[in-house]
Amino acid sequence: xxxxxxxxxxxxxxxxxxxxxxxxxxxxxxxxxxxxxxxxxxxxxxxxxxxxxxxxxxxxxxxxxxxxxxxxxxxxxxxxxxxxxxxxxxxxxxxxxxxxxxxxxxxxxxxxxxxxxxxxxxxxxxxxxxxxxxxxxxxxxxxxxxxxxxxxxxxxxxxxxxxxxxxxxxxxxxxxxxxxxxxxxxxxxxxxxxxxxxxxxxxxxxxxxxxxxxxxxxxxxxxxxxxxxxxxxxxxxxxxxxxxxxxxxxxxxxxxxxxxxx
Amino acid sequence: xxxxxxxxxxxxxxxxxxxxxxxxxxxxxxxxxxxxxxxxxxxxxxxxxxxxxxxxxxxxxxxxxxxxxxxxxxxxxxxxxxxxxxxxxxxxxxxxxxxxxxxxxxxxxxxxxxxxxxxxxxxxxxxxxxxxxxxxxxxxxxxxxxxxxxxxxxxxxxxxxxxxxxxxxxxxxxxxxxxxxxxxxxxxxxxxxxxxxxxxxxxxxxxxxxxxxxxxxxxxxxxxxxxxxxxxxxxxxxxxxxxxxxxxxxxxxxxxxxxxxx
DNA sequence: TTTTTGTCGATTGTAGACAATTTTGACTTG
DNA sequence: CAAGTCAAAATTGTCTACAATCGACAAAAA
Numbered sequence: 035x036x037x038x039x040x041x042x043x044x045x046x047x048x049x050x051x052x053x054x055x056x057x058x059x060x061x062x063x064x065x066x067x068x069x070x071x072x073x074x075x076x077x078x079x080x081x082x083x084x085x086x087x088x089x090x091x092x093x094x095x096x097x098x099x100x101x102x103x104x105x106x107x108x109x110x111x112x113x114x115x116x117x118x119x120x121x122x123x124x125x126x127x128x129x130x131x132x133x134x135x136x137x138x139x140x141x142x143x144x145x146x147x148x149x150x151x152x153x154x155x156x157x158x159x160x161x162x163x164x165x166x167x168x169x170x171x172x173x174x175x176x177x178x179x180x181x182x183x184x185x186x187x188x189x190x191x192x193x194x195x196x197x198x199x200x201x202x203x204x205x206x207x208x209x210x211x212x213x214x215x216x217x218x219x220x221x222x223x224x225x226x227x228x229x230x231x232x233x234x235x236x237x238x239x240x241x242x243x244x245x246x247x248x249x250x251x252x253x254x255x256x257x258x259x260x261x262x263x264x265x266x267x268x269x270x271x272x273x274x275x276x277x278x279x280x281x282x283x284x285x286x287x288x289x290x291x292x293x294x295x296x
Numbered sequence: 297x298x299x300x301x302x303x304x305x306x307x308x309x310x311x312x313x314x315x316x317x318x319x320x321x322x323x324x325x326x327x328x329x330x331x332x333x334x335x336x337x338x339x340x341x342x343x344x345x346x347x348x349x350x351x352x353x354x355x356x357x358x359x360x361x362x363x364x365x366x367x368x369x370x371x372x373x374x375x376x377x378x379x380x381x382x383x384x385x386x387x388x389x390x391x392x393x394x395x396x397x398x399x400x401x402x403x404x405x406x407x408x409x410x411x412x413x414x415x416x417x418x419x420x421x422x423x424x425x426x427x428x429x430x431x432x433x434x435x436x437x438x439x440x441x442x443x444x445x446x447x448x449x450x451x452x453x454x455x456x457x458x459x460x461x462x463x464x465x466x467x468x469x470x471x472x473x474x475x476x477x478x479x480x481x482x483x484x485x486x487x488x489x490x491x492x493x494x495x496x497x498x499x500x501x502x503x504x505x506x507x508x509x510x511x512x513x514x515x516x517x518x519x520x521x522x523x524x525x526x527x528x529x530x531x532x533x534x535x536x537x538x539x540x541x542x543x544x545x546x547x548x549x550x551x552x553x554x555x556x557x558x
Numbered sequence: 559t560t561t562t563t564g565t566c567g568a569t570t571g572t573a574g575a576c577a578a579t580t581t582t583g584a585c586t587t588g
Numbered sequence: 589c590a591a592g593t594c595a596a597a598a599t600t601g602t603c604t605a606c607a608a609t610c611g612a613c614a615a616a617a618a
Binding site for chain 4: 339340341351355371372373374
Binding site: 052053054087088089090091109110111 | 600602608
C-alpha cells in the first residue's frame with residue numbers, strides 16, 4: 035500500500051510547470067495589467083535577459099500567447115502586444131452576449147440557494163462601491179461577478195472561452211478602465227439579472243444577461259468613440275487600477291483539458 | 297511614386313510562413329484526418345526527423361496545438377493527441393448551440409439574396425446525398441453548410457471560435473463519422489433553418505439553429521453511448537472518410553488578428 | 559536636393575549540444 | 589512467480605551557436 039499523496043504546492047508547481055508555463059503566465063499578467071501595452075514590441079533577447087532565461091522557452095510562450103490572441107507574431111519582424119480594433123471589440127461583445135444568454139438560462143435552471151446567496155452578496159458589494167464612488171472596486175467586482183456566473187453555469191468549456199474573450203477585450207484601447215461615470219448605470223441591471231435567475235425563468239434570465247452585455251457594449255463603444263474624438267474629460271486612470279484585469283482574472287479556473295488516465 | 301505590389305505566391309509564402317506555421321498546419325491536418333489518433337504519443341525526435349526539421353520549431357507548433365486544445369502536453373512526459381471525453385463533447389455542443397442561435401439571428405437580419413441562394417443550393421446537395429445514400433458527402437456538406445453559415449453571419453471572431461470547437465469535437469472518439477443511419481434525420485431540419493432565415497424572423501431562425509444543434513447533440517451522444525456498450529451494428533468507416541474533417545475545415549477563413557498599421 | 563544602392567548592426571529562425579527526467583528491462587529477492 | 593532495484597536507454601527541458609533576414613544609415617548617382 036502506498037502512502038497518501040499530500041499535495042505540496044511548491045513541489046507540485048515544480049513538477050507540473052516548466053519554464054514555458056511560468057513565462058507564459060508572467061507575460062500574460064504583464065499584458066493584462068498594462069505593463070506591456072498594445073503595439074509594444076517584445077524583443078526576445080531583452081525579455082529573456084530580464085527573466086533570466088534563454089530564448090527557447092520564451093518563444094514557446096509567445097506561441098501560446100499568439101494562439102490566445104494576446105500577441106501578434108510577424109515573421110522575421112517580431113512579437114507585438116495585440117491591439118484590439120473597435121470592430122473586433124464589437125464582435126467579442128456580441129459573442130459574449132450569446133454566451134451570457136446561455137449562462138443565464140443554465141443558472142435559472144440549476145442554481146442552488148447558497149450560490150444564489152453568494153451572487154446576491156456580490157451585487158450588494160457592487161452597490162456599496164457605487165455609493166462610495168469607488169470605481170476601481172466596482173469594476174473589479176463587476177468582472178468577478180460575471181466570471182462567477184459563468185463558472186456557476188457549469189460548462190467549463192464555456193467558462194474557458196469566456197475568459198479568453200475577456201482577456202482579449204482588455205486589450206481594447208485599455209480605456210474601459212477609465213469610464214468611471216458610467217458605473218452606476220449597470221448596477222441596477224445586475225439586480226434584475228439575479229432576480230430573473232432566482233425566479234427560475236430561463237428565458238427571462240437569458241434575456242436579462244443578453245441585454246446587459248449589449249448595453250455594456252453600447253456604453254463601451256460610445257465611450258471609446260467619444261474618447262477618440264477628444265471630446266471627453268480625459269479622466270486619469272489611478273495607478274492602482276492598472277492591476278484590475280490581472281486581479282479579476284487571476285485564474286483559478288483555468289480549463290483543464292482532461293486528466294491523465296494513468 | 298512606388299511600384300504596385302504584385303503578390304507572388306511563392307515569395308509571399310516564404311515571407312509569411314515559417315517552419316512553425318507549416319509544421320503546425322501539417323500536424324493539425326494529421327490530427328483532424330485521423331492519421332494521428334487520440335491518445336497517441338507524439339515523440340519530438342521522431343516527428344522532427346520525419347519532417348526533416350529540428351525540435352525547436354516543432355515544440356513551438358506543439359504549444360500552439362496545445363492552446364487550441366488538440367494536444368495535451370505533460371511536463372517531462374511528452375505530447376499526446378487529446379481525447380475528448382463525453383462530458384466535454386456535451387459542453388461543446390451546448391456552447392455551439394448558443395453560438396449558432398446567434399448565427400441564425402444575424403443571418404435572418406442580414407442575409408442577401410445571393411447568399412440565400414447559395415445555402416439553398418447546399419441544402420439541395422445534401423438532399424441529393426441523402427437520396428444517393430452517400431454518407432461521406434452528406435457529412436462533408438453538412439460541415440461545410442454550418443461553416444458557411446457561421447462565416448456569413450459576419451462575426452469573424454465567432455467564426456474562428458466556432459471552427460476551433462468543431463476541430464476539438466472531431467477528437468470526440470472519432471466515431472461521429474460512422475453514424476450513417478442518422479443521416480436523413482437532420483436533413484429536413486436544414487430546410488427549416490433556411491426557411492426561417494429567409495423569412496427574416498430572427499427569433500425563429502435562432503431557435504431553429506439552436507434546436508438543430510441540440511438534436512445533433514442528442515443523436516451523437518446517444519450513438520456514442522450505444523457504441524461504447526457494443527450494442528450497435530459497428531458500421532465500418534470507409535477509408536476515404538478519414539479526410540472528412542480535414543477537408544471540410546481546410547481553413548480559408550483563418551482568423552486574422554489585425555493588420556499591421558505600417 | 560532626391561533617389562538609389564551598399565553596408566552594418568540588431569534581431570529573429572533554426573539547428574545542435576548538454577543536462578535533467580522518465581522509461582525500459584534485466585536482475586535480484588522474497 | 590510477483591515485486592522491488594538499479595543501471596542503461598530514450599526522451600524531454602534548456603541553453604548556446606550560427607545562419608537568415610530586416611531596418612537604418614551612409615555613400616553614390618541622378
